[in-house]
Structure formats: C-alpha cells, structure tokens
Amino acid sequence: MTECRKNEGQKHHHGGRSSERILDKNEILANLSIMPGQVVLDAGCGNGYMAKEFAKLSGEGGAVYALDPDAEAIDILQAKMAGTNIEAFVGDITEETRLGESSLDLIYLCTVIHGFSEKQMEGFLKEVKRLLKPGGRLAVVEIKKEETRFGPPLKIRFSPEELKQAISLTPTSLIDIGQAFYMQIFEMSKG
Numbered sequence: 001m002t003e004c005r006k007n008e009g010q011k012h013h014h015g016g017r018s019s020e021r022i023l024d025k026n027e028i029l030a031n032l033s034i035m036p037g038q039v040v041l042d043a044g045c046g047n048g049y050m051a052k053e054f055a056k057l058s059g060e061g062g063a064v065y066a067l068d069p070d071a072e073a074i075d076i077l078q079a080k081m082a083g084t085n086i087e088a089f090v091g092d093i094t095e096e097t098r099l100g101e102s103s104l105d106l107i108y109l110c111t112v113i114h115g116f117s118e119k120q121m122e123g124f125l126k127e128v129k130r131l132l133k134p135g136g137r138l139a140v141v142e143i144k145k146e147e148t149r150f151g152p153p154l155k156i157r158f159s160p161e162e163l164k165q166a167i168s169l170t171p172t173s174l175i176d177i178g179q180a181f182y183m184q185i186f187e188m189s190k191g
C-alpha cells in the first residue's frame, strides 16, 4: 500500500461533513445500475443521502443498510427511516459487522477510506470479502489526488492507481464524477 495514512487508534471523524452538496449523485447512480431487489450497504453513510437514493432503486423487494460509527448521525437517520427499506445502524466497516456472509450485491463508500490506517484497510477488505455475494460490487468514491479547494491533505488521498493496489478485488470501471472526484468499481470473483 502507499504510506501509512493515519496512526493506529486515531479516530477518523468528519464532524458531520457530507458530500451531498458537492457531488452529482445522479452521475453516481447512473453508473451503479442498482436493480430492484438488490441489497446495498452505504458504509460511512453520514447523513444517509445516498442510502435514500439506493432505497428508491432497490425497491420493496430489496434492502439498504446504512452504517456509520457516528451514533448521532445514525440516530437522526433512524428517526427518518422508519417504515422504509433502509436499516441504519452504528458500525465500523473495518471490523466484522452484524450483516450476514455473502449477503450484499453492492457496498458503497464515499469519501471514507482515505482515513483508514493500514490495519483498518486490512480489516475493511476482510469484511468486504465476507459480505459481498459472488460477483457483488464494491464502489469507492474518492476525491482526486490533486490540488482542490477542499478535501483532506493530498498525502492521505488515493489516486485510482493506489486504490487498485490497496484493494485486492477486480477493478471493473473508473468514472470521473465532476471535476474533483472519481468512482472506482471493483468486483468480487464469481466463483
């Protein structure tokens, strides 16, 4: 992997920062092709604005999980999600969650993984591989590794190439999302 991005044990907390106003969610959704009946996890969901979009696409036959270590964000989301197919809960995607093995079609993370330490990245990959169905997908949205008016320090950002090195799944597509972001999609092996 690239240099160590964070000291072990240091908390990655964004104080409620959301990408909602700076990302084109329609561009992301168009490239995710979520089908009715699919089961999707928004990991590091923050205010859950994408989980709500995923729920519209996966429909009544599908399910959406929204996970974040920030209990306050999850409390707010839970209150709004009653009666929908979104289940929001406090959790950490770098550790084993309470979701079942091979239960997910898609895991989505937006501006989350640049904060992981190497140890957290290991735990993250282990959990992603446990959770995805064969052929399931991991979609990672990150800010480009170049000067921007906002975003984390350059040295902790991932370039798409660095992301491919760090994530031991098959990369299937790389899409520019506006000027400052990209989305890279990976696939779990089918066999």
Ligand SMILES: C[S@@+](CC[C@H](N)C(=O)[O-])C[C@H]1O[C@@H](n2cnc3c(N)ncnc32)[C@H](O)[C@@H]1O
Pocket: 012, 013, 014, 016, 017, 018, 019, 020, 043, 044, 045, 046, 047, 067, 068, 069, 070, 073, 091, 092, 093, 094, 109, 110, 111, 112, 115
């Ligand atoms: C910059 S915010 C992005 C929130 C949301 N994905 C968005 O695009 O608006 C990063 C989020 O990742 C969450 N996070 C940090 N470490 C995490 C971990 N180990 N597992 C899951 N979520 C984590 C934070 O609590 C925060 O809500």
